[in-house]
Amino acid sequence: MTKLKGFAGKILHIDLNNLTHHVLPTQDYYEWGGGHGFGAKLFWDLSEDIEVVTDGRDPRNVITIAGSPFSGTNVPSAGGRCEVTNMSVGLIPRNRFTRSNFGGHFSSMMKHAGWDAVTVTGKAPYPVYIDVRNDHVMIRDASHLWGKDTHETQQIIQEDVASVEVASGWNGQLDGNSFGRTTQKASVLTIGPAGENQSALGCLIHGAGNAAGQGGNGAVFGSKNLKAISFIGTGAVDIADPEALIKARFKTRDFYAADIDKSAEFAFPSLGGKPEAITFSTMPTGHRVSSCHGCVNGCKQRNAIGYGNEVTCQTSVWYLGAVRSYKFGGNAKLSLAKTGVELTEDSLYAGDLANKLGINTYPIMGLIPWLQKMHAKGELGSGKEIHSELPYERLGTREFADQFCQAIATGTDIGAYFINGIVPGIQQLGHSADVDNGTLHYPYYGMPEHGYDPRAELEWGYATLMTDRDMNDHGLNWIYWTVNLAKLEGIDFPIPAEVLASRFVEKMAPYVQADEVSAMDYASHNMYSEVLARQVQWINHYGRFWKNSALMCDFRWPDCVNTHREDLRGATGNDEVGEHVWWNAVTGEGISYVDGIERGRRIFNLDNAIWALQGRHRDDAKFADYIYDHKMTHNKLPTYLWPATNGAGQWDYREMMGRQHSREGVEEWKSHYYRAEGWDTATGWPTRSLLEGMNMKDVADRLEQAGKLGNEEV
Ligand code: SF4
Structure with missing residues (x-):
């Protein structure tokens, strides 16, 4: 061999x-x-x-x-x-x-x-x-x-x-x-x-x-x-071309990375950004960053307080709203307004608890404000309609976090309702209406909103509908963080919206042409367009290979916009430091950036064949009712600015808050997407010609036997 x-x-x-x-x-x-x-x-x-x-x-x-x-x-x-x-x-x-x-x-x-x-x-x-x-x-x-x-x-x-x-x-x-x-x-x-x-x-x-x-x-x-x-293990990795690998690494450092000695007022999160823990709140003194193997970005942290290590990103704040609510009043929803270190420490404590018990903190974060509300209404507690012995009056304390996490982990007390997931539990309790009306933010597949409402951040919602889960791909999502945090801090965002949009679409080969800037136009008049279907197709195929298979970290790849460079052009697809350069240096193959995306298309289509066999149908791909029936009125930041044009075609960062989806519009968008993929628009299933074109005849045969092969478009 x-x-x-x-x-x-x-x-x-x-x-x-x-x-x-x-x-x-x-x-x-x-x-x-x-x-x-x-x-x-x-x-x-x-x-x-x-x-x-x-x-x-x-x-x-x-x-x-x-x-x-x-x-x-x-x-x-x-x-x-x-x-x-x-x-x-x-x-x-x-x-x-x-x-x-x-x-x-x-x-x-x-x-x-x-x-x-x-x-x-x-x-x-x-x-x-x-x-x-x-x-x-x-x-x-x-x-x-x-x-x-x-x-x-x-x-x-x-x-x-x-x-x-x-x-x-x-x-x-x-x-x-x-x-x-x-x-x-x-x-x-x-x-x-x-x-x-x-x-x-x-x-x-x-x-x-x-x-x-x-x-x-x-x-x-x-x-x-x-x-x-x-x-x-005691072995090593056999690299095809170590010299090419080191050269690309030096080029990345010299031309794409932050200068560690200079502080930047503004930086788009990108390859080679300054190491910084992702915790969203005031950190305790005495923390330093740590990294996954070989990563220069260091987005995790070790804390002198002795706990909260690697409690990053959402896990660091799943209990933050509750802590703030207990100390200062108000509801327990997450808000990322500036926090004091005493809130952070309790929050990190709760993050540790969940990590030790092996609890996924995304779904439970959205449940906390609902429990608070039900308790306040007198419907939850000892001997109440929803019986539970937890000390809800102390929700937001470490004591409550201890008991709540134990209950969730062991499926006892309130945890007994949620052993099969939050939404199934809410349904079992007879409160489905709270999912339908958006009291609980679980917009797709019974999964919690990732923090990026599909009514505002279109690609997040659409890509999720077309895949298996909350898509969790931050490739475009840094726009939300960077533009809106700049606004919150009173900084004039320095990149014009049209330029930012252009830099993104330049990387979206082969599905979006470099001049199709409308692929980044999130205006209401462009929400259901065909070009947005191709943009999401790029996200899905790029992601399936370069992120999910080659395993380039979602926090840093793709590097579409790099603010350490004057031309703002990131490393993605670049012939000196792009994804394929690393792949070829390590494996000795000679593939292009787009070859990788084509491999992602094949993997994604095998996924879709599996989903079809498992019973998935076009009708499964829909949002919870509130996404269609109600306007988006709040988010963890006060604004949701995103590049968009107005009726006269002028670009700016425009507010997405206050918007809702229409069922017809989403269905129209789905049809665009299915056509772009070559899937049957009635069912969403892949067709024989598509699968055979990717050397997957055996997959087509099995789908046909199961009656799940898509019809060819006529
Ligand atoms: S690989 Fe990703 S998650 Fe790990 S430290 Fe680097 S940026 Fe963070």
Whole structure:
């Protein structure tokens, strides 16, 4: 077999039904790129009964945790990401093949141990964990770990793995017949009690706070009696052209990165931005940034207060609204007005709690204000219509956070209602109207709004409708943060709206031409246009390969607009520092930027074939009623400015607040999208000619057998 550069060459298949493992050659999956591509193809190949499995907790579910050629390298913001794919838990109107992604050092250590991915099928007869030390694979009894939180679990496994000390500070590791050495500790991915209890709100945790949760990944581990997966390795990554890799890295540093010695009044988040923890609130003194493997951007933090490590982004603020409400009154909704450090510390404490118990904080964040409201109305509490013994009068305190998180993780008290997800729980409680009318912000598939309302941020809503989950792609979303935070701080945003829009569309090959600036026009008169369908097509295909399969971090790629450069042109697609340059340096292939996007199209179409087999239909792709029936009136920032034209075609940053969708308009947009993809506009299913054109005849055959092949457009 040819040695594939960048890859380790082996995929680990764990069959928990029989407690055995097998080696699959990476060569057989190479064309799928890594990450999501591997996960989709492995799901396709290894799933029994795709058509009949309706819940991710079914033992027939296939869960894959995959790295990419970039794992373990110093490709900027790409060496430490890891993709998780599986059948979901808790989505509506039906579960489907879905994905999540986390950072840290898991994928790099997996590579150092000699593996590109691990895929798990079946269900163990008792709790187990997978302990991989280079080539040595053990499926071990986890009864001593079951019930432990995610931090304790990692520590116990790491201490066990490190127990073979061969010299001071060096650990010996079994490696077939040889003996490798490392100073590193094992990288562990684990569930906490939430996953053990198979809660749809359970997530996977690696390190202090790297989490994969959307789609109920924790419940999938729990349903398989799988507590954790641990890798330690003593190998290296075989790079095709190390010199080209280092040259590109230096070029990035010299021409695309922030000058660490200069403070900038304004910077668009981009490749090589200054390391800065993403926490959205006043940080405690004594914190410093930390990174995933090989990343220069450092968006996580370590705190001198002793907790809150890697509690970043949304996890850092899931409880912030409640803390503020308890201390200053008002409702518990998240608002990102300036906060005092005492709010941040309680918030980080709550973030730690969730991470330790393995709870996905997105869905529970939206629930908190609803609980507060129901308690205030006298409908929630001890002996009330919704019975619960939690101390709601202390909502916003650490004491409440402790009890609430325990209840959610163990499925007891109020948590018993939400074991299958927040929206199913609300429905069970007879309060569906609160989802329909937008009291609860769960606009798609029973998933919480990511913070970017589909009535304002069109691409976020549309891409979500066309994929499996809240799309979580910040490629364009930095516009929201940068423009609106500048406004809040009284800074005149220095890039004219039309210029910003132009810089984005220049990168949207092959779907949007470089002069089609209207692809970034979010004006109401352009909401349902065909060009916006192609823009979303670019997001989906770019994302499926470069982000979800090659595993370039969503926080830094694509680099469309780079404010460290005078011409503002980012690294994306550039022939010296673009995505393909890194890919070719690591793998030795010679692909172009657009070749990668074409690979993403193929992966995305395999996804859609799986979704079709699982019962997905055009009618599933719709927003909750409030998105159509009510105007958007508030957000976590007071404005929602975005590039848009007025009736006279003049560009500016215009307010998106106050807008609503129309059902007819969204349906019109969907038809544009289906046509752009070559899918049947009546069903959303892929057609034979489309699949065969991408060398997926077997997929077309299976869809036809199942009666799920789309009709060709006439
Ligand atoms: S930007 Fe943040 S999340 Fe992304 S790779 Fe770097 S440290 Fe990790």
